[in-house]
Every structure is written in structure tokens, then in C-alpha cells.
Amino acid sequence: MKKSLLSALSLACLILCSSIAEAGLLDRICKKKSKAEECPAAECTSCAAPAPCMTYVDQVVTAYKYEQKTRKVEVTVHESRLVKKMEDVTYTVCTPVTEVKKVEVVECKNVLVDESYDYYECVPTYKTEKRTVCEYQTTMVDEPYTYTVCVPVVTPTKVCKTVCKKECVQVVEHKCVTKEVCTPVCDPCTGCVTYKKSKIQVMEPVCKTVTKMVPHTVEEIVNVCSYKSEVRSGVRKVCKVTPVNKEIEVQVCTYAQVKKTGTRKVCKTIQEKKMVDVTYCSYKNITKTDKVEKTYCEVVPVKKTIDEVYCEKVPYQTTIKVAVPAAPAPCAPAPCAPACSPCAPVVAACGTCCN
Helix, strand or coil, X not given: CXXXXXXXXXXXXXXXXXXXXXXXXXXXXXXXXXXXHCCCHHHHHCCCCCCCEEEEEEEEEEEEEEEEEEEEEEEEEEEEEEEEEEEEEEEEEEEEEEEEEEEEXXXXXXXXXXXXXXXXXEEEEEEEEEEEEEEEEEEEEEEEEEEEEEEEEEEEEEEEEEEEEEEEEEEEEEEEEEEEEEEEEECCCCCCEEEEEEEEEEEEEEEEEEEEEEEEEEEEEEEEEEEEEEEEEEEEEEEEEEEEEEEEEEEEEEEEEEEEEEEEEEEEEEEEEEEEEEEEEEEEEEEEEEEEEEEEEXXXXXXXXXXXXXXXXXXXXXXXXXXXXXXXXXXXXXXCXXXXXXXXXXXXXXXXECC
């Protein structure tokens, strides 16, 4: 990575230097041209040595440029790898140790035993006794009462109502009628006029009688019914309840407690002693050594081949313009030009301009 960065920096510097050199060459050419353009007309009259004329010739030169290339480079890279190793590990194990001992225990047993007990029993006794009771008897009795009745009353009343009656009315309608009409036709060859029958449709009024319903107001006498309340009296059957006392015979039950003796089964707990084998468990620490596989992470150097980008200086042929002095032209007597021409060299003795 560092090599590629250095090669890129060197290539940028070379391009910068070549651009600066070209800029200096152009600056010198421009200065020469500006000096030639600033030549005044008064100087053409004075005689001086002729200045050499410059021409540009193509010349093949060898230049150098930088090219990026790729090459295979073998480098050493450190990689992490998992390595498994067998190691001796010492550890302590709690091992149970069992031991059988004789122990005296007390065991409880349930035994059913007969037991006598006293209890009381309720014995019923029945007696016949006379009792006075009240009975209710139902009797139907006539009872007078009054009630209100709505009686209808009819009253004749005059009422105006609208009645529709049929009437005949004359109506004019327009109907489409087909008629025959004689139309004059002129013959263009002979100029004779002939009449030709043609049918046309004409709207003609037609009268007809139509029956319509016409409303009329008529007075009529109508019976109007209204209701009037009247109080009337009547007789109805009413149920009345009358209490009546009488004597009846009733069976009366009484209970007497009688003491009795019985036998029942009772569960009793009895304790018995006996010897029992009991297993005791105790723990002992035992040291053991085993081989255990462990995994470690190790950094291992590994050789790898990678692609490296580098810059190489490569020569190449190019054509440039080179300034070469040219031979001056022969002088001829001529009047001095009013001003210098920027296109030709000035010779002071001959009155011509130069660059």
C-alpha cells in the first residue's frame, strides 16, 4: 500500500514539472512576439545588423512516462489458528460412601378393639286429640253496582265536498296529412311546361270531442256520530268468604329419649420396638488426574502471494517543435514602410521589418 502511494505521488510530480516547463517555453515565445509587435516605425529608418529569423522544425525525441503494473509478491502474514492440545488436569471429586447399621426404631400399628358405649334413641308416641280449627267457606252473593256506558248519538250535518263530473270538450289537434300536388316542370330542350303529380305532407287542424273530469263543489247532509256517557245500574254475582269454627280430631306425635348400650369397633395405636437396617451415606474427597483436550488460539506466520501495483518508468518516442535560425533574405533598396509588419523580420539598412 505504501509503495503504491509513493508511486502515485512521484507520477503527479513528474506531470507537474512537465506542465511548468511547457508553460515557460510558451512564455518565452509570447515575449518575443510582443517585442516584435511593439517595434515603432521610426526604427525602420535606422540601419542595424539584420536579426536572424527563427523557424520551427519537427524533431523526434525520447520521453519517459510512468505506467502502473501488477506483479506477484510473496509476503508473510500472521494468522490466528485454533490449536488443540492434551493436558493433565487434577480435580477433586466428592464420592458417596454407603454403610449399613442396625438401628432400634419404634413402629406404630393400628389395631381394631371392641368397645361398649351408651347412646340415647328418640322413640315416637302417637295420641289422638281434639282441636278447634277455622275454615273459610265461599258463598256467591248478588251485589248491585253502577257503571258508565258510551252511547252513540247521530247528528245530521251539512258538508261541502268536491265531486268530479264528466264533460265533453272540443279540442283542436294538428295531424300530418299526405296530399297530391301538381308541380310544373319545364323541359330545357323544348321549353314546354308540364305538370307532374307529387305527394307532400301537410299539417292540418282536426277537431275532436274529448271527455274531461271537471271538479264541482256540492253540499250534502252527512250523519255525524258522537258519543255520550251514561251512568247505568246493574246486579252482579260476588264471591264472599265466611269463616266457620269447628272441632276435628288430630294425631299428635311426641318423642321420648330411651337410653341404650351398644358395642363398636375402635382403632387404637400400639407402639412396637424393633431393629432395622439403615443405610448411611457419607462423602469423601478423592483427587483424580485426567487428560483433557484444550483449544488455544495461536498466531502463526503464513506466506502468501499477493498482487502488488507499482509504477515503472517507460520510454516512448514523440515529435516536438524545435526553433532553428533561418538564413536572412537578400536586401533590396526600398522605401521604409510606415510601420513594422508582424509577419516578417526587420532589416534597418533595407527598410524592411523583422521579427
